[in-house]
Amino acid sequence: MLSTVFVTAHAGDTTKVAKKDLSENNPPDVAIKTPTGFTTAIYADGLGSARHIAVNDNGDVYVKLAKKKDGKTIYRLQDTNNDGKADKMTGFGDYTGTGIAIKNGYLYASSDEEVFRYKIDGDHIANPDQPEKIITGLLSRHEHESKSIALDNDGNIYVNIGAYSNACQVVDRTPGSPGMKPCPILDSAGGIWQFKADKQNQTYGDGKRYATGLRNVVGLDWNTSTNTLFVMQHGRDQLHTLFPKMYDDKQSAELPAECMYELHDGSNCGWPYIYYDQFQNKKILAPEFGGDGKKTAGEDAQDPVVAFPGHLAPNALLFYTGNQFPEKYKNGAFIAFHGSWNRAPEPQQGFYVVFVPFKDGKPSGKWEVFADGFAGSPQQVASGRAIHRPCGIAQAKDGSIYISDDNKGTIWKISYKGK
């Protein structure tokens, strides 16, 4: 059985594309479905491009925007009367971006080139207009440009620097253009970089390439039960458009898998030379590098921890450490899938939050859809004209979870109320 909440969309506060869709095709409501015992409520709405979210010790939610709202790009959302809805919003910051995290009394936030931090003074940001610049000069070349961040318990911050390429061809996304080996992009992108969380003005020379061979990571989280970094890779696109004789539309829609990896210092996940085929359960040589859809390769590359269907675009990862949800959720992974576009002309998929149970640091069961319905109707899923697109996840102080949406800027709170 599924519990359902109906949500009213506000047509006035959205991107131009969404507005066009709303007036032409979309009914105004979405119904969020969750497993029995869970309830969903809107915490905040109308924030626009709400990317990642973080929760302060006092319960305030901070959201990073990829598009300015009233000139600001970070919002502090407070629920001053404890009714489960934000009733006070305070904006600061003028740089758009994705990453946001709170650790040891600091709020960290990223643009597409830099990472800043703000001292948290009790329940508020001490000096919202003068953050410390922690990291600067990161590559952003208009493809996979968002810099997601995560922090460990040893004073390090991890930053995704996505590859400005689909498959490291000489000419990106162009049929017939060969793959470059070695791929020069990997020197400065296509991986996770580690920096000090408390040192100012660090750039490439001060950091360390912690893991390589990752095309683009938007969702990542430090798993405190394993004390390791887990990431979700956005797999490569366009197998059919680039290699029509090797892959048909359907294969191109399904392949390759969107992969979860557990990283260690020096990890290599194989991009661009291989991709992971979740049907053959093998690392397959990419066609740009002489592959034919069957030849295996990447003996030096890691295998994924979990392989999901292709192109679903995992944009957030959260290991659940709360006590509110039933026991099976403890230490398991929630993943927000932004939803696909590269499945066309096949129907699009995703636009949901999934759960993977973990035991002793490893997946202990199959992944399942935890929260669905963000896109609207099945037609809106299939066409990709989603009303909402899940993008961020954060754990609330009471053990509920928040989900953000970067299409209209809605933030939901999902709680367990029992059977």
Place this chain on the structure above:
Amino acid sequence: MTRIGKLTLIYSCFLLLPAMAWTQTKKTTTTSKSAGTASSLKSSITRGKQVYAEQCLACHQVDGLGVPHMNPPLSKTKWVLGNKEDLIKVVLKGLNTEIEVDGDTYSNVMPPHESTMSDQQIADVLTYIRNNFGNKASQIKEADVKAVRAKTK
């Protein structure tokens, strides 16, 4: 199909071909100029639809509305409906910078097509998008593409 059936079919094709060619020639010479344009517009759109499915749809989507922040929409924008030369250049040379369409930015790379698509294919697909997805604009001819290609070489 029987052997006789197959042979008959091949035979009739040979018979029909010259007849069809003759009919077409006759048609072009006898129909008015505007009707001729309409028919060539229609056939260009039909061919362009096929090119779109093979070359463009994966990014710009079935409905031509693109993908937020990544692949721009082709519906009712000045990029598609405006200056023909600029539009032809985008297809020939591709785009490797972030662009703005109706207040939203799009950042995915557009590959160049000068070595993979013919003048006719580019003319057809641009005519198709200029007359689909809610658009209504004039035809782009093979000669238009040829001229821009020569100019930008």
